Amino acid sequence: MTDFWLATALLLGVAMCFILLPLLLRRPSPAGQDRAALNVALFEERAEQLHAQHADGLLSAEDMASGRAEAARELLADADGEEAPPAQGQDWRLPLLVAFVLPVLALGLYLHYGASDTLALSRSFATPPQSLADMTARLEQTVKAQPDAVEGVYYLARTYMAQNRPGDAAPLFERAVALAGRRPDLLGQWAQALYFANGKHWGAPMQALTDEALKADPNEVTSLGLLGIAGFESQHYAEAAGYWQRLQALLPAGDPARQALQGGIDKARQRAGLPPAAAAEAVAGLKVQVSLAPALRDKVLPGDTVFVFARAVNGPPLPLAVKRLTVAELPATVELSDADAMQPALKLSAFEQVQLGARISRSGQPTQGEWLGRGAPIARDSAVLQQLTIDSPDS
Structure with missing residues (x-):
């Protein structure tokens, strides 16, 4: 910052020169001296005129003397009416006042409206941080200088969490x-x-936040993992396993976190008295008999596409498993399993409860159509043949 302040001082010096030099070089006005000289010249000219008129015989000696006396009186009257001429010395009070006020005013305006903090931050970030503590200090300076910059607030909160400082991170996440x-x-x-700031004690604020997050995005990974941890700590092992299975289904196949989650899932299912997750995945798929309501037989075409699907009750809106038929094949019995998954990461076996549905779509789009049938929520490992009738408009 030294070079910045030197440059600032130089610019202030130049600005002061433009203001002070005209004041210092100003000369006193000679207006008073010029007027006195003019009055004397006029008196002498009048005296010569009177003398010439006397020589020509136009004025007597008495009239000439009277005229000179009158001109002398006028000269004295003008001299008495003039103000005393200004002092010859320069008044330094105004230049000194300007020299003091100008830098102070400029400095005050800059400190109030300027960006000295931002300049200092940009210089500090010119070199990479040497340690985690150094990076934390820089982020703290950034948040202090720019409290409304969401990126800085967010990354400082993440840094505090990495340093096991959840009590400091929580208000920053709230601000973000x-x-x-x-x-x-x-x-x-x-x-x-x-x-974690509350000592791993679950409460209403955490529940409200995770509920809101999962309502907006059923695949929000932090909320799923946190609910699994909280469920396990509170001995709700089946719930914990369910949340962790949902989280695991969202992770890529090669993600190392999948193995860690699998260990937690197995442990939670064991404590809940449930079979291992691998055994659950080996359960046969859901068997569904799909039929068309008699009232719709004249409103559909034999070639219209029929999608039979299963969707998680508490999970992503995307169907977990889908089978494709035509209206001409109805009624039909199909089986939905992990082999029918729309995405490899979202499997039917990863969710405890599902809802069955069947949609007729003339355009062949699985997410929109003309007619729909829905079933009640069931366990994803149910062995009972499910009945599904397409009987309602798809709105």
């Missing part, structure tokens, strides 16, 4: 939510910070 809006990922991380 206030600045960026109630995004599901921010709500989940805020709930996580509150949970």
